[in-house]
Amino acid sequence: MGETRQEAVGNNFRPIIFRRRHLEDSKEMDKLLAIEGAVQIIDTIDMQLAELIKIENPSEGFDEKKLRTYIDAYIYPSSSFDFGAWVYYPWLNKIIHLLDEPEFVKVRTSRNIYKIKPEEINVLKEKKVGIVGLSVGQSIALTLAMERSCGELRLADFDSIELSNMNRIRVGVQDLGQSKVITAARQIAELDPYIKVLCFTDGLDTGNMDQFLLEGGKLDMLVEECDGIDIKIISRLKARAYGIPVIMDTNDKGMLDIERFDLERDRPILHGRLQKIEGYTIQDMEVQLKELDLEQKIAYLVDIIGFENVSEAMKLSLHYMKKTIIGWPQLASAVTLGGAMVTDVVRRVFLDQFNDSGRYFVDFEELIHNTKVD
Numbered sequence: 001m002g003e004t005r006q007e008a009v010g011n012n013f014r015p016i017i018f019r020r021r022h023l024e025d026s027k028e029m030d031k032l033l034a035i036e037g038a039v040q041i042i043d044t045i046d047m048q049l050a051e052l053i054k055i056e057n058p059s060e061g062f063d064e065k066k067l068r069t070y071i072d073a074y075i076y077p078s079s080s081f082d083f084g085a086w087v088y089y090p091w092l093n094k095i096i097h098l099l100d101e102p103e104f105v106k107v108r109t110s111r112n113i114y115k116i117k118p119e120e121i122n123v124l125k126e127k128k129v130g131i132v133g134l135s136v137g138q139s140i141a142l143t144l145a146m147e148r149s150c151g152e153l154r155l156a157d158f159d160s161i162e163l164s165n166m167n168r169i170r171v172g173v174q175d176l177g178q179s180k181v182i183t184a185a186r187q188i189a190e191l192d193p194y195i196k197v198l199c200f201t202d203g204l205d206t207g208n209m210d211q212f213l214l215e216g217g218k219l220d221m222l223v224e225e226c227d228g229i230d231i232k233i234i235s236r237l238k239a240r241a242y243g244i245p246v247i248m249d250t251n252d253k254g255m256l257d258i259e260r261f262d263l264e265r266d267r268p269i270l271h272g273r274l275q276k277i278e279g280y281t282i283q284d285m286e287v288q289l290k291e292l293d294l295e296q297k298i299a300y301l302v303d304i305i306g307f308e309n310v311s312e313a314m315k316l317s318l319h320y321m322k323k324t325i326i327g328w329p330q331l332a333s334a335v336t337l338g339g340a341m342v343t344d345v346v347r348r349v350f351l352d353q354f355n356d357s358g359r360y361f362v363d364f365e366e367l368i369h370n371t372k373v374d
Contacts, residue, residue, distance in 0.1 A: 013185035015089045015193045019100065020082040029086055033095070043097040045084055049074055052103055055110050087193045091186060101194040108192065109148050116147075120351050125151040127350050130212055132156045132204050132235060133225035134180035135330065136251055138169050139339030140223055145188045145195055149347040152196040153188065154212055154219070155181045157226075158203030168332040204231050206286055209238055221346050222246045227328065229300045230289035236261075236269040237282055247345060249338030250305060251330055252314045254362035256341050263355060270304050271359060294322060311365070337362065 018029040033039060053070045054062060062070070075083045084103070088095040098104055109121050116124070127150040131137040134157035144150055157180045161171055165180075175183050185197045204212055204226065213219050222239050224246055226232055239246050240261040248257040261267060268278060277285060292300065298318060302310075310318075317329045341362060348354035 012091065013182050013189060013197065013199060015087045015189050017193060018086040018088065019084075020086065021078065026082070029088075029095075032088065038093060039088070040092075040094045041097075042094060043081075045080060045097045045099070046071060048084075048099050048104075048107060051107050051110075052099065055107060089186075089190065092190075098193070104192075104194060105148065112147070116347070121148070124149050124347065124350055127220045128152040128154070128217055129221045129223060129346065130154040130156070130219045131223040131225065132212075132231065133227065134159070134184055135165060135169060135227075136225040136249060136335050136338055137223060138180065138184045139335045140225070140249070140342045141184050142170070142187060142191070143339040143343040144346065145191055147343055147347065148192065148195070149343055149350065150195075150220075152198070152216075154198045154200065155184055156200035156204040156212060157181050158201065164327065168330050168335040204235065206234060206282065209235060213238060213242055213244060218242060219244050220350060223342060223346070224248045229292055229297050230286060232304075233269065233274065233277065233289060234282055234285055237285065240265065240267065240269060245349060247342055249342050251334035251338045252305075253309060253311050253366075254334070254337055254341070254364065255305070255309060256338075256345065256360045256362070258345060258349075258357055258360070260349075260355065260357045264357060267357060271357070273303055273306070274300075276303075309359075309361075337364075 016032075018025040020026040020029060033041075049071045050062075050067055053067065053074065054060075057070075085098050085100045086095055087098055099107060105121075105125070109116070112121065125148070129144060129150045129152070131141050131153065134141070134155060137155070137157070141153055141155060145153065159180050161169065161175050161178050161180055161183060163176060165171075166173075169180070170187075171178075171183055179199075179201050181199045181201050185199050188195055188197050198216070200208060200212055202208070213222070219239075222235065222244050224232060224235055225248065226235075236246055236259065240259075243262045243265055245262045246257075246259045249255070250257070257270070259267060259269065259271070268275065277288075280288070289300075298321075307315075314329065321328075345354060
């Protein structure tokens with residue numbers, strides 16, 4: 001049986017799943033509907049079953065009568081109402097009738113085949129991905145979930161949604177003030193209630209980093225998208241120690257960093273661009289990095305990224321930081337591209353189709369530009 005309604009409301013991002021074939025679930029759902037008279041019921045189970053049947057019988061021709069016969073046979077001996085799963089979303093006050101997990105996943109991923117083979121879908125559903133930083137990371141989390149390139153997501157960010165975030169985070173005005181992590185987790189649950197999501201709403205720090213990386217099974221990939229230089233570095237040192245690969249999209253010039261610590265346990269972090277910190281303990285680094293001022297942070301970022309890899313627009317923005325602008329510029333187009341790039345690489349790493357470390361660029365201004373000479 002799923003969580004109680006009270007637990008789900010407290011967690012604020014987990015739906016309650018009722019399977020009415022279990023007597024206790026049936027009673028709990030009936031109680032919910034009796035108490036919450038305003039709960040909206042959405043039932044499209046016949047439509048979902050029609051898709052499932054066509055997918056399972058691709059060469060079969062179906063008219064409406066034949067399809068109805070197949071649907072009734074699929075449901076029997078259950079009633080239509082008791083078939084599958086009912087998913088209650090407390091924050092929406094809606095309960096939705098869905099196929100249960102195996103059938104739901106089969107239909108939802110059917111358009112992936114054969115770009116992703118059925119046996120590869122089974123590999124991916126066992127993978128765990130942790131994402132630190134939900135400004136850029138939200139696009140990555142949603143794309144991973146949409147493609148179903150993992151079965152578990154751990155999300156970490158201490159921040160809430162502000163109006164200025166809405167230039168690149170896919171949220172509505174009703175989400176202002178809400179935790180970035182909770183909002184992303186809700187969106188994933190609405191897309192696919194069977195994907196496991198764990199939320200770290202206080203962000204990532206040295207106190208909970210081991211929990212984030214290891215508890216419930218070691219991460220298969222760490223996606224690092226945080227602003228804090230200390231966590232950016234320390235999380236890599238930890239990931240390297242545990243053999244967890246790290247990927248980072250900088251969303252400037254389409255720059256993507258891949259560090260295969262699972263294959264290279266002695267690999268210098270950030271491709272050796274921070275040799276000055278090699279040999280320090282994590283405790284030493286925590287003290288050294290915690291209180292960096294803006295100029296020191298920018299100096300570290302230049303070391304990490306390389307000034308030659310910064311776009312002219314970003315160089316101008318860095319010059320005006322805390323003078324005419326107060327935050328790092330990030331565009332929706334770049335953040336969306338990052339979601340696509342990270343998801344593609346993560347999937348290929350998990351399927352053993354890509355085994356390298358390195359720095360890669362998908363720079364639209366270099367790839368698509370004026371060729372005519374005035």
